[in-house]
Amino acid sequence: MPDDLLARYNYAEFTKTTVLPWLRFDRSPPLGQRAPDFPLWHLGGPETRLREVWSASEYTIVEFGSFT
Amino acid sequence: MNALAREYAARGVGSIFLYTHEAHPGEHFPHLESMEQKARHAEALRDVLGVTRPILLDALDGACHRTYGTMPNMTWIFARSGIPVYKSDWTDARSVANAVAYFVEVRERRRGRERLVPFQVERLDYRTSDQEGFYAGLARSGPKAVTEFRAFNE
Numbered sequence: 341m342p343d344d345l346l347a348r349y350n351y352a353e354f355t356k357t358t359v360l361p362w363l364r365f366d367r368s369p370p371l372g373q374r375a376p377d378f379p380l381w382h383l384g385g386p387e388t389r390l391r392e393v394w395s396a397s398e399y400t401i402v403e404f405g406s407f408t
Numbered sequence: 409m410n411a412l413a414r415e416y417a418a419r420g421v422g423s424i425f426l427y428t429h430e431a432h433p434g435e436h437f438p439h440l441e442s443m444e445q446k447a448r449h450a451e452a453l454r455d456v457l458g459v460t461r462p463i464l465l466d467a468l469d470g471a472c473h474r475t476y477g478t479m480p481n482m483t484w485i486f487a488r489s490g491i492p493v494y495k496s497d498w499t500d501a502r503s504v505a506n507a508v509a510y511f512v513e514v515r516e517r518r519r520g521r522e523r524l525v526p527f528q529v530e531r532l533d534y535r536t537s538d539q540e541g542f543y544a545g546l547a548r549s550g551p552k553a554v555t556e557f558r559a560f561n562e
Contacts, residue, residue, distance in 0.1 A: 349470045350429050352439040354556040365497040368477035372526055374490050378472035380426065381465040383450050390472060394486035397422030399511050403409055403499050404473055405425065405481040407453045408432040408549040
């Protein structure tokens with residue numbers, strides 16, 4: 341995993357230069373087509389996958405965010 | 409969003425919070441450098457901000473978050489097949505509730521043997537702009553987060 345990607349994604353300062361290039365909702369996966377799957381981790385628990393999450397219910401709400 | 413999750417949990421609708429990166433790093437909640445730190449911040453989200461939904465962590469490099477558009481607080485709804493049926497670049501409980509109610513109704517219509525086909529719709533929703541609450545959130549991260557956000561908007 342490139343260190344510069346980790347540092348750029350986990351930016352230390354909130355500026356136009358560090359933040360704006362990431363905001364690409366317009367390039368996000370389209371509705372109506374199978375979505376990309378990724379590994380995720382339960383808080384204090386084992387690894388899972390996004391597909392395991394969406395497979396568990398007829399519909400699944402996924403809110404993205406953080407403390408800040 | 410917690411109340412919405414509780415309301416629909418028994419009606420076949422799951423709900424999670426996916427922890428991404430610190431949008432406004434500050435002295436108390438600085439930028440992430442490890443998964444252990446990410447887990448600690450996620451525990452604060454649960455214990456301080458009261459998120460009662462299951463919290464999952466994205467990879468440290470934000471692989472999932474980046475692919476889905478990297479917005480700081482977006483919401484997606486997935487069908488069991490893995491097809492996204494709703495995506496919003498900002499989380500608003502009223503908007504999500506409206507969408508979930510619609511999809512639950514779609515399920516009932518299908519059960520009633522109604523023949524349904526999907527179509528695309530775009531819509532502009534509206535959320536409350538709570539500046540006071542937003543700045544209180546920045547202050548929880550630390551004075552640096554407040555200063556940087558003010559500078560960002562100058």
